[in-house]
Amino acid sequence: MTTKDGRRAPGTLEAGVMGVLWAAATPMSAADVQRELGGELAYNTVQTILIRLHEKKTVERRRAGRGHVYWPVEDAATAAASRMRAALAGLPDRRAVLQHFAQALDDADAELLRDLLAGTEQRRQP
Amino acid sequence: MTFAVYLPLLLALPLTVTARRIAARGTPGSAAWALTVAAVIAAACSTWSLILLALTMLDDLPPLSALDDHPTLELPEPVPGPIALVAGLLLLAGGARLLTDVRLRLATYRDLRAISEPGERFVVADLATPMAVAVPGTARRPGHLLVTTGILRLLDADERRVLFAHERAHLDRHHHRLVAAAAAAAALNPLLIPVRETVAYLVERWADEDAAADVGDRALTAKAVARAALATAGTPPLTALGIGGGAAVQRVRALTAPAPAPRRRRLVVPMLVVVVFLAVVTVATGEFIALARAWL
Numbered sequence A: 001m002t003t004k005d006g007r008r009a010p011g012t013l014e015a016g017v018m019g020v021l022w023a024a025a026t027p028m029s030a031a032d033v034q035r036e037l038g039g040e041l042a043y044n045t046v047q048t049i050l051i052r053l054h055e056k057k058t059v060e061r062r063r064a065g066r067g068h069v070y071w072p073v074e075d076a077a078t079a080a081a082s083r084m085r086a087a088l089a090g091l092p093d094r095r096a097v098l099q100h101f102a103q104a105l106d107d108a109d110a111e112l113l114r115d116l117l118a119g120t121e122q123r124r125q126p
Numbered sequence B: 001m002t003f004a005v006y007l008p009l010l011l012a013l014p015l016t017v018t019a020r021r022i023a024a025r026g027t028p029g030s031a032a033w034a035l036t037v038a039a040v041i042a043a044a045c046s047t048w049s050l051i052l053l054a055l056t057m058l059d060d061l062p063p064l065s066a067l068d069d070h071p072t073l074e075l076p077e078p079v080p081g082p083i084a085l086v087a088g089l090l091l092l093a094g095g096a097r098l099l100t101d102v103r104l105r106l107a108t109y110r111d112l113r114a115i116s117e118p119g120e121r122f123v124v125a126d127l128a129t130p131m132a133v134a135v136p137g138t139a140r141r142p143g144h145l146l147v148t149t150g151i152l153r154l155l156d157a158d159e160r161r162v163l164f165a166h167e168r169a170h171l172d173r174h175h176h177r178l179v180a181a182a183a184a185a186a187a188l189n190p191l192l193i194p195v196r197e198t199v200a201y202l203v204e205r206w207a208d209e210d211a212a213a214d215v216g217d218r219a220l221t222a223k224a225v226a227r228a229a230l231a232t233a234g235t236p237p238l239t240a241l242g243i244g245g246g247a248a249v250q251r252v253r254a255l256t257a258p259a260p261a262p263r264r265r266r267l268v269v270p271m272l273v274v275v276v277f278l279a280v281v282t283v284a285t286g287e288f289i290a291l292a293r294a295w296l
Helices: A012-023 A030-036 A043-055 A074-088 A108-123 B012-024 B028-060 B060-069 B081-113 B147-154 B157-172 B175-188 B191-217 B218-232 B247-256 B264-295
Strands: A057-066 A066-073 B122-125 B134-137 B146-147
Touching: A012 A030, A012 B060, A012 B122, A012 B247, A030 A066, A043 A057, A043 A066, A043 B134, A074 B081, A074 B122, A108 B012, A108 B247, B012 B028, B012 B191, B012 B264, B028 B081, B028 B175, B028 B191, B028 B218, B028 B264, B060 B218, B081 B134, B081 B264, B122 B147, B122 B191, B122 B264, B134 B157, B146 B147, B146 B157, B157 B191, B157 B218, B157 B247, B157 B264, B175 B191, B191 B218, B191 B247, B218 B247
Parallel strands: B122 B146
Antiparallel strands: A057 A066, B134 B146
């Protein structure tokens, strides 16, 4: 959700940058991250977010050329994963009380979705 | 006491039958609200009916049943004893289900909240399962997003923007409250379970529409929802919405259509149900008070 003045809600910018770093296989420079985000953010904004994330120890960095390359700290995510697994373990299924973006589906539905997806792809091409 | 006391037990049915049709068209937000409010009132009324029916067992209490020996003082016996007993049992079962549901929700949210540091708005868990959860906050701390590396790697940068916008919409609009209220209603009155499922679906649709408006691209939003759902293919669905494919298919289909326009007329049924409910319950309560006067 964007705020009234068009800026993104708190957390969304960092989420975007963290998403790029986690999806990437290798450490990335600020310019790499900015490019991956599709030029949505200014270079300086990306740089500022990366520095803030580094201060919070969410990402690590090392010197590379004139700048830095960044990658996510894995310890925190591993710890979060085991706590998340523990939080959702047990009976009854605790996942059932949560809202899910990725909704499970059966084989027939998967087929339908692939068809729908193919339709969207075609429509997106002008 | 006449049929008025039994009516609220069945009046949930029109709501149950029309819920899906209400959800199929128009803006998801207004439908989610209307169905939740109607379900909560329906559950409150049917519970009140059960309470009244169970209370008629009081005429078997020693001081009242002693009066039975006076043939001149014939006590009205409006509800057969077994029915009152069944009502009492249903009441207990509903209460137990409600308690279980509330505790499960609170415990799950509490455990998920404990994963993040206070003030953190975005937490990554290194898990291959593609999952994203909007963890609601409390009065003292805002909610946060909890996503797995599985879903971050599955989606591209644009699709991740859809995901974050969708989850933020859940948090900003406090969708968990609507879902919890509908679940509480369904716990008290199991006839309302389809309404609970519909509200859960509508909340997803609502967040999808918010995300589509935020990123300004419905096709991109549809693609992100479809790709996330396809990644879970093979696992059994948590909720089945029935006709015309599961919830994921319907969400994608709705996003490939133009943005919905508000259609207030479809909300007539839930509103009508609420009005009838309140009228019937008033009649039943009046009858019960008259009965209690006759007893005492």
